[in-house]
Amino acid sequence: MKLCARDLDVGYRDRLVLSQVAFELEPGEILAVLGPNGVGKTTLLRTLNAMLPARGGAVLVEDADILQMSARQIAQTMGYVPQRSEAGRLTAFDAILLGRVPHLHFAVRQEDLRVVDAAIRRLGLEELALRNLDRMSGGELQKVCIARALVQEPSVLLLDEPTSSLDLKNQMEILNLVREVAQGHGVGVVMTMHDLSAALRFANRFLFLKKGRVLSVCDREGLSSEVIGEVYGVPVCIEWIRGCPVVIPEN
Amino acid sequence: MHFGEGRIPEAYLAHVGRKRLIVCLSCVILAVLFVASVSLGPVNVPPLDVLAAFLGKAASPRDQIIVLSIRLPQSLAAALSGMALSAAGAAMQSILRNPLGSPFTLGISHAAAFGAAFSVIILGSGLMTSSQEGAVTILNPYLTTGMAFAFCLVAALIVVGVSRLRGASPEVMVLTGVALGALFTAGTMFLQYFADDRQLAAMVFWTFGDVARAKWNTLAFMAVVSLPVIGFFYLNRLNLNAIDAGDETARGLGVRVERLRLVGMLLASLLTATVVAFLGVIGFVGLVCPHLARWAVGDDHRFLLPLSCILGAVLLVASDTAARLVIAPSVLPVSVLTAFLGAPTFIALLLGRRKK
Incomplete structure (x- = not known):
């Protein structure tokens, strides 16, 4: 499904964080949202799935306004992986099963167990399926x-930030997986990143x-060192x- | 996207089966304990006679009266209030994302105690009369429990109201509860300071939690309130699991976190209020039993909620039976026993967790 952000204005209380943000995302595309700390990357993601309603503009999924959809419908359309997730005493299988809640x-249902099993095997998590989350490494938890x-x-x-605080191997595994999901299943991906080179590559x-x-x-093709330099002030x-493409700071 | 068909893994089914088995076993323990509880007391009724009395075929009219009119409502009240307090505790711990969440963290029980004190001293419901056995009774139990109930709801509404204004974060709710608890405790002390001896005795007597106060009509009321609320929490078991994974994750899964938090808190307070208002202050059940259940089946609310309820019932039925037997023919307040049994269990659980 096509995702369209149309002139979004977003803010907390009296502070406007994002202004006139607009883009379109075709199925299968991976869009990296880049910018310095505190620029509003997470805020943008939260606006896209209506956790934080926009003050102006609209988020459209196949021409349907996201604010007209129920929380359940949004969860059926969009998957959201926040930067931090709590690791309780729930097995990986049960934690993944929560994705069926919408x-x-x-x-x-039996069908839900089958979907979870397929996902576990797809991500190579068979060994961890019955391990509790609080006994997993950061990379395992992120998967x-x-x-x-x-x-x-x-x-x-x-x-x-799907790869923040992960080692190189886990970063590559997760970004390759994201690419496969996007290309193989036509899922549109919006991800915020700090690692410019990884973002530019995937x-x-x-x-x-x-x-x-x-x-x-x-x-x-449109990447320019001037734009990146201006965004980060370096x-x-x-x-x-x-x-x-690899970004190298000049000093 | 769509995933291809997977299999249902045997290992997962076995894992779920083990948890189910634990829940079933605890049900059996509760059933045995329940019959024992009805059977034991100043007059012992053999377990088979108890079962016969349940079917209306007691060996003697005396047994029939002891079982159906005295012991059964008392044991049912113990089981039901144990379930309600424990379910409220389990739900609050999850909703507040705080292991210290329990009916008592929110000042609900303190509010109830204040309500009873208010009723006894200001409204005069507490002139004591000595009955023939030398026990004390409160003149107007309906007014006393009614006021306790009202103040429970006032406390719950304040907690919910403050969290509405300041955002329903776990910290805000718990801190509001702590402040309310201190306020109502001070209020109770203020009232007690101006009470005469008889009023003071009535108040203290009310504060002792005691399931023997339950008669069939109060039991029916408690069941009508608490069973649907427990059902509500069970319906939301996966949503509670999602909240455990973090608010952002839960919202991403379509769970309306703020609404569930507010409604859940209100209903958990209602559960507590129902028990405390009718039976007095019974501590520790709402804190210990959910933790015991977590230790046995983990944080999955599909099993945690039922097991918490059953363990709550087990603890209270066992405490009530022990309270009748320890210094027979006198009866200890059940709340003393729940704390005696609950506190060491809780400390043992904490030490066990530290070792891991």
Whole structure:
């Protein structure tokens, strides 16, 4: 499904955090939201799934206004993985099963167990399925959270810093998985990132935020070191290594 | 996106089966304990006669009266109030995302005690009369419990109201509860200071939790209020699991977190109010039993809620039976026994967790 943000104004109390943010996301695309700390990246994700209603503008999923949808309908359409998730004494299987909540009426069905099992095998989590979350590493926990969002069977996936605090191997595993989900299942992905090089390597499109406004929305070809330098306030150059853009701060 | 068909893993079914077995076993324990509780007392009725009396075929009219009119309502009240307090505790711990969440953290019981004191001293419902056995009775139990109930709801509404104004964060709710508890305790002391001896005795007597106060009509009222509320929590078992995973995650799963938090708090307070108003202050059940259940089946509310309820009933039925036997023919207040049994269990659980 196509996701469209139309001139979003978002704020907390008397402070406007985002102003006139607009972009479109086609199915299968990965959009990386980039910008310095506190620029409103997480706020944008929270607005996209109506956790934080926009003051102006609209979020449209296939031309349907998200504010007209119920919380349940939104959860059936969008999977959201926040930056932090609590790790209680719930097994990975049961934690992933929660992703079926938007599709359930009263009780867990056999079909739901099958979907969870498919997701677990898809992500290679078989060994961890019956381990409690509080006994997992950061990378394992993040995979469980992504699996939970995937069993929602969403059309759009919103990921808030999916690779922060993960080691290189886990970063690659998770970003490869995101790419497969996007390309293989036509899921549109919006993810916020701090690691510019990883973002440039895995996303197809990039949205740069500065002071709550969109400075640039571009694809890989449209990347410019001027824009990145302006967003982060640090002069950078972009080197292409083996076909992947790498951002290097100039000093 | 759609996932291909998976299998239903055997290991998971076995894992769920184990938890189900624990719940079933605790049901059996409760059933045995329940019959024992009705059977034991100043006059012992053999367990088979108890079962016969349940079916209306008691060996003697005396047994029939002891079982159906005295012991059965008392044991049912113990089981029901144990379930209600424990369910309220389990729900509050999850809703507040705070392991200290229990009916008492929110000052609900303090409010009830204040309500009873207010009724005894200001409204005059507490002139004591000595009955033939030398026990004390409160002249107007309906007014006393009614006032306790009213103040419980006042406390619950203040907690919910403050959290509405300041955002329903766990900290705000617990801190409001602590403040309310202190306020109502001070209020009770203020009233007690101006009470005469008989009023003071009536108040203290009311504060002792005692399931023997329940008659069939109060029991019916308690059941009508608490069973649907427990049902509500059970219907929301997966939503409570989602809240455990964090507010943001739960919202992303379509759970209306704020609404569930407010409605859940109000209903958990109602559960507590019902028990405390009719039976007095019974401590520790709402804190210990959910933790005991967590220790046995983990944090999955599909099993945690039923097991908490059953363990709450087990603790209270056992305490009530022991209270009748320890210094027979006198009867100890059941709240003393729940604390005697509950506090060491809780400390043992904490130490056990530290070791892991």
